[in-house]
Amino acid sequence: MTTIKTALRFVTHRIARHPDSEPTVTAECLRPGCGWSVAPTSDVKRADVDCMAHTGATGHAIFARKYEDMAVVVRET
Structure with missing residues (x-):
């Protein structure tokens, strides 16, 4: 019979946008x-303004917004 010993360590981590x-x-x-869309951009405020301008021009007020970033998990010290 084999005995396995395990040491559990609880370490606090955090996740953030990669710098x-x-x-x-x-x-x-x-x-x-409709088919209107905002091309991928890093200017989040500009994308919001473009959506509001589209609403002003067409009355269309519902949008699907998608955000993407690269994340990193780091150990808290």
Whole structure:
């Protein structure tokens, strides 16, 4: 019979955006048949303004927004 001993260590970690990356956002209008979208950009505020301008021009007010970034998990000291 083999006995296995395990030492458990609980270490606190955190997750954050990797410092060498920028977030990317895209958005698309959900109005059936519209097809309007924001191309991938790191300028999140600009994407929001573009969505609001689309609403002003068309009355379409619902969008799917997608955010993507590169994350890193680091051990807390």
